[in-house]
Amino acid sequence: METTESKTENKAAEIDFLNEGIFLPMLRFTVPILFSVLFQQLYNTVDTLIVGHTLGETALAAIGAAVPIYDLLIGFALGFGNGLSIVTARCYGADNRRMLKNSVAASIVIGMAVVAVLTILSQVIMIPLLRLLHTPPEILGEAYRYISIITLFTLVMFAYNLCAGILRAVGNSIMPLVFLIISSLANILLDYVFIAMLGRGLGGAAEATVIAQGISVLLCLVYIKKRVPMLIPGRENFKADGALYKEMTAQGLSMGFMSCFVSAGSVILQSGINGLGYLYIAAHTAARRLYQFCMIPFIAMTQTINTFVSQNYGARKPGRIRKAVKYSYLYAAAMAVLVTVLVWQFAPALIRWISGSNEELVLSNGTLYLRVVMPCYAILGVLNYSRTALQAIGQKLLPILSSVIELAGKILFTMIFIPRLHYMAVIVCEPVIWCFMVAELLIAFWRNPFIRDACSGREVRSI
Numbered sequence: 001m002e003t004t005e006s007k008t009e010n011k012a013a014e015i016d017f018l019n020e021g022i023f024l025p026m027l028r029f030t031v032p033i034l035f036s037v038l039f040q041q042l043y044n045t046v047d048t049l050i051v052g053h054t055l056g057e058t059a060l061a062a063i064g065a066a067v068p069i070y071d072l073l074i075g076f077a078l079g080f081g082n083g084l085s086i087v088t089a090r091c092y093g094a095d096n097r098r099m100l101k102n103s104v105a106a107s108i109v110i111g112m113a114v115v116a117v118l119t120i121l122s123q124v125i126m127i128p129l130l131r132l133l134h135t136p137p138e139i140l141g142e143a144y145r146y147i148s149i150i151t152l153f154t155l156v157m158f159a160y161n162l163c164a165g166i167l168r169a170v171g172n173s174i175m176p177l178v179f180l181i182i183s184s185l186a187n188i189l190l191d192y193v194f195i196a197m198l199g200r201g202l203g204g205a206a207e208a209t210v211i212a213q214g215i216s217v218l219l220c221l222v223y224i225k226k227r228v229p230m231l232i233p234g235r236e237n238f239k240a241d242g243a244l245y246k247e248m249t250a251q252g253l254s255m256g257f258m259s260c261f262v263s264a265g266s267v268i269l270q271s272g273i274n275g276l277g278y279l280y281i282a283a284h285t286a287a288r289r290l291y292q293f294c295m296i297p298f299i300a301m302t303q304t305i306n307t308f309v310s311q312n313y314g315a316r317k318p319g320r321i322r323k324a325v326k327y328s329y330l331y332a333a334a335m336a337v338l339v340t341v342l343v344w345q346f347a348p349a350l351i352r353w354i355s356g357s358n359e360e361l362v363l364s365n366g367t368l369y370l371r372v373v374m375p376c377y378a379i380l381g382v383l384n385y386s387r388t389a390l391q392a393i394g395q396k397l398l399p400i401l402s403s404v405i406e407l408a409g410k411i412l413f414t415m416i417f418i419p420r421l422h423y424m425a426v427i428v429c430e431p432v433i434w435c436f437m438v439a440e441l442l443i444a445f446w447r448n449p450f451i452r453d454a455c456s457g458r459e460v461r462s463i
Helices: 004-010 023-054 057-093 097-132 137-152 154-169 174-197 201-227 242-274 278-294 296-314 318-344 347-355 360-392 397-421 423-446
Strands: none
Touching (some): 023 057, 023 318, 023 347, 057 097, 057 137, 057 154, 057 242, 057 278, 057 296, 057 360, 097 137, 097 154, 137 154, 154 174, 154 201, 174 201, 242 360, 242 423, 278 296, 278 318, 278 423, 296 360, 318 360, 360 397, 360 423, 397 423
């Protein structure tokens, strides 16, 4: 018989991925994540809007030069945290409460160690890395000021991502959204105060982001303590379990290095863009902000697949996993059509709005980037969902291989094609690479023995 404690704790799971239908629960879980990612992007976009309109194209270019380094260092930490939450979701799917708390305790210990190393490393390599990327001298100082503040507080970024990931691992995608709405509003206010009123420049934008993320961390911790006690580890849960720590570290490193390889490719590609001049940097920065906004529905489904597959892998239900991944492919195709239709006509106005620029070179190149890349989101969606599903069923090397393909492709484009084709090579770079990546991942996922030989088990209700 289910205990009172168990009944109370189960209320924390907003969505039952183990027993309900498949597609509709996935959508219900995805929508709050979609809005969560939207508000995360508001952090970056509000920075860009205020910087572009208040401080000008040079400051906007400084943020553009710093973003790949942010993705490289912070992206590794966040990817590592996502890997840790995969194991937590498996424990929840297996209905093992002791291991669930053990996994949360291990996430805290391992995460703190990783963040400490990254924070120290980032402060040592920042200036050399910016110079290695051929950052123009006129924006080097501001780019350093922005990224050094962000990376100094890697712990804040990691802590929120870990708390939100743990909540989603047990089926709760609502509360991370609520906390992000609150902190996003705080970020908008702080951006205006620090940049427009106090004149703190790019340093103010970075400070506003860190403080706003800190607010979301505090809210998450208070909520977990009061409403989701099954996630709070006791002293006994911090006793080292060699097998658990090994699995969680391996899973974290798999996702962390995957993110790192992707970000390293972006850093290398950014070095090629930097060599084209600050107007090209400004155009690419504005286009990528819009690119990231249009990626929101795709990113949201990626996190849903992560939780759904992890829980059902823990419960040993491969038939549900197969159906969920197929539904995600159809979702990717539909979303790609939608964002292409919405953006195509309004791309020039959107680039002007984001960048605050009237330079023809900025507007034309930013517009062309969006119009070429948007239709290829269907490929990117299938790629991400296949890779995420592989990670969730315990595959660690094959997802990394896809990131190695991406890294190698961006090195090739930066060294050979950008010097010859200039910004056009930047535009077509990722869509071409995605085609090679998706082929490898589709073969790896659908030939995996757990998936290929899946038995449906008990009958699953349709949508």
